[in-house]
Amino acid sequence: MSSCNIQDVFGCYVFSEEVMRERLSKETFTELKNTIDKGMPLSAHVAEAVAEAMKNWAMEQGATHYTHWFQPLNGYTAEKHDSFLSLSKDGTHAITEFSGKSLIKGEPDASSFPSGGLRATFEARGYTAWDCTSPAFLKEDSSGLTLCIPTAFCSYNGEALDKKTPLLRSVEAISAQAVRILRLFGDETTNRVSVSCGAEQEYFLIDKKMWKKRPDLVFTGRTLLGAKPPKTQEMDDHYFGTLKERVSAFMKELDLALWKIGVPAKTKHNEAAPAQHELAPIFETVNIACDHNQITMELMKKIADHHDMVCLLHEKPFAGLNGSGKHNNWSLTTPDGVNLLNPGKTPRENAQFLVFLCAVISAIDDHPALIRASAANAGNDYRLGALEAPPAIISIFLGDELTAILEEIESGEEHHDHFGGVLDTGVSALPNLPLDSTDRNRTSPFAFTGNKFEFRMVASSASIAGPNTVLNTIVADSLCTIADRLEQAKDFNKELNALLVDIIKKHKRIIFNGNGYGAEWIAEAKRRGLPNINNSVDSYRAFIYPESIAVFEKHHVYSETELRARYEIKMEKYSKIVGIEAQTLLQMLHRFIVPACMRFADSVAQCIVNVKATGLSCDTLAAEDLLRKVSGGIAALHKTMKKLEKAIQKAENFGDDYIAHANFTRDSLITIMGEVRKYADELESIVAKEYWPIPTYSDLIYSV
Ligand code: ADP
Numbered sequence: 001m002s003s004c005n006i007q008d009v010f011g012c013y014v015f016s017e018e019v020m021r022e023r024l025s026k027e028t029f030t031e032l033k034n035t036i037d038k039g040m041p042l043s044a045h046v047a048e049a050v051a052e053a054m055k056n057w058a059m060e061q062g063a064t065h066y067t068h069w070f071q072p073l074n075g076y077t078a079e080k081h082d083s084f085l086s087l088s089k090d091g092t093h094a095i096t097e098f099s100g101k102s103l104i105k106g107e108p109d110a111s112s113f114p115s116g117g118l119r120a121t122f123e124a125r126g127y128t129a130w131d132c133t134s135p136a137f138l139k140e141d142s143s144g145l146t147l148c149i150p151t152a153f154c155s156y157n158g159e160a161l162d163k164k165t166p167l168l169r170s171v172e173a174i175s176a177q178a179v180r181i182l183r184l185f186g187d188e189t190t191n192r193v194s195v196s197c198g199a200e201q202e203y204f205l206i207d208k209k210m211w212k213k214r215p216d217l218v219f220t221g222r223t224l225l226g227a228k229p230p231k232t233q234e235m236d237d238h239y240f241g242t243l244k245e246r247v248s249a250f251m252k253e254l255d256l257a258l259w260k261i262g263v264p265a266k267t268k269h270n271e272a273a274p275a276q277h278e279l280a281p282i283f284e285t286v287n288i289a290c291d292h293n294q295i296t297m298e299l300m301k302k303i304a305d306h307h308d309m310v311c312l313l314h315e316k317p318f319a320g321l322n323g324s325g326k327h328n329n330w331s332l333t334t335p336d337g338v339n340l341l342n343p344g345k346t347p348r349e350n351a352q353f354l355v356f357l358c359a360v361i362s363a364i365d366d367h368p369a370l371i372r373a374s375a376a377n378a379g380n381d382y383r384l385g386a387l388e389a390p391p392a393i394i395s396i397f398l399g400d401e402l403t404a405i406l407e408e409i410e411s412g413e414e415h416h417d418h419f420g421g422v423l424d425t426g427v428s429a430l431p432n433l434p435l436d437s438t439d440r441n442r443t444s445p446f447a448f449t450g451n452k453f454e455f456r457m458v459a460s461s462a463s464i465a466g467p468n469t470v471l472n473t474i475v476a477d478s479l480c481t482i483a484d485r486l487e488q489a490k491d492f493n494k495e496l497n498a499l500l501v502d503i504i505k506k507h508k509r510i511i512f513n514g515n516g517y518g519a520e521w522i523a524e525a526k527r528r529g530l531p532n533i534n535n536s537v538d539s540y541r542a543f544i545y546p547e548s549i550a551v552f553e554k555h556h557v558y559s560e561t562e563l564r565a566r567y568e569i570k571m572e573k574y575s576k577i578v579g580i581e582a583q584t585l586l587q588m589l590h591r592f593i594v595p596a597c598m599r600f601a602d603s604v605a606q607c608i609v610n611v612k613a614t615g616l617s618c619d620t621l622a623a624e625d626l627l628r629k630v631s632g633g634i635a636a637l638h639k640t641m642k643k644l645e646k647a648i649q650k651a652e653n654f655g656d657d658y659i660a661h662a663n664f665t666r667d668s669l670i671t672i673m674g675e676v677r678k679y680a681d682e683l684e685s686i687v688a689k690e691y692w693p694i695p696t697y698s699d700l701i702y703s704v
């Protein structure tokens, strides 16, 4: 590929503000901007003009179709393509048409998307509604360009059937509460606060030919069998290591494709495990960051294919190797670009920063299970708490300096020599809060990293909409509580100080700066009363805790019905995923592993017979020993396979009882799969390589 000029390429397929300014009349543009920036209603004639401009722009670049692009609850993106084709009134020739109505609203048949009972199948209609806050773009593939219009997806009754609608609602909620806080600090003009987000995406790349030979990878995205090779990541030689040419070519094509559609891909590097890599974008408004992360995942898969590779986004593709996650960097920003989690330089900024900081601390401590649940999925269960990713216990890392400042505020003792003077707000802390940016802790699930929080538990394959919806809502709620109190204050400075002291006293148990991988932390967290929820099934319950329902309803993010629907969908999805894994595993054993082991046993037996037949006084002890081991292994494997078969049958008979089904899946099915795997992996380590019917871990992770 030849070199490219980033500035020319970036956003060339985006119906951006610049394009709109160029192609819309001044009045139309202003009205649309008011809708985008201030949430004002969009009039029909503006929609009509925008649709026309969008169509012309798309067609000039060669697009023939448009699609309402949305994010149903299956966690993927969905699209249904319509052409711009229409027929003239007399039906004799083709004209092109794209009305304002078609831009604003679509009606895809929604009966095949999960709805958790929200949309009875007799009312299969779902509606997609244009989200003008995320720009339309042209999606490119070998067949050409398609105009993609980001949309929200809801039912006839307005219930959200997607991930975007609640995210947008949560952004509204936190914005409203954050503005209340800004008013208290004398900001009379800011009337909107946005959430900024940068999602660092981890992934694996493996050779496509190898992948094809592994039904487990093809059907489930992870290996269900596989003995660990002698060398994986012990030498720490892959992290930040030199990029292999094939990987580098993939990354280059990916960057280019992302830049064209306006995704600000910034950093790329090798990750800890062999064949593991990471891409980090520059942060954006959370809604756009979420759309962009979905497209990034999609393009990673598509472009890997161009290079005869497969991109694995699963949280744990290989047992014994680091899995993949997504670091969700999160902050709050004003329209002027002021980061509200930046400690700031003046006393007023400092005090305001402390309020936002304490709001996050109390939010996380009030809802640890909910934030944990937002990162849960079947794949992440193998990663969280396994000493490679954050523990399953939610805590916040603040770093020593910031923690010391909070301790000072709590105790009311001022160490002027150490931390400077008293703020004119009455809060005793540094006028210029010093933050050591090198203060790093990689083991914390939720870390303050200088001017943002980094939620490190998020599942690599999942949409970031869920975690951000939770985060926005619970912080909105704590900001609301704070604003309620401060707005009533007679002496603002005194009340502010008292409030911070109260929050720190009540919630400091959630702050932990130590090693999150240590066994001591589990005991310590228990003493502190912090929940340690180590599996998805238990964690999903947090979505329907009364306090969760209350906070979501209060801020109009989810209704109780919407929450219960999501709980049901998540539980069902968990059982389905594991169910498919169990069946795939059983088939692989029946059709590949057991026959191969038998062939090998047969060859060893033949060897013994043949050697003995020579009549020479040969020693066949080694071969007999091997035969015993292999036969014994096959017998043991066979026994557990029977168990697995029964468990699979049982799992199929839970009917509508999705809770019992998920519990059984976690407690029995997964346990038995583990037993089966143990025997199969032991066999792999003694059966000759030429007999082993599927690529091994070494074949896979060193395949590119
Ligand atoms: P690291 O995590 O390795 O320290 P950086 O601090 O450079 O890396 O940033 C990691 C991610 O955080 C990037 O995607 C970056 O865009 C994002 N980020 C930086 N500042 C903010 C912010 N204010 N809000 C949200 N995300 C941010």
Ligand code: MG
Pocket (backbone or CB within 6 Å): 200, 327, 454
């Ligand atoms: Mg990071």
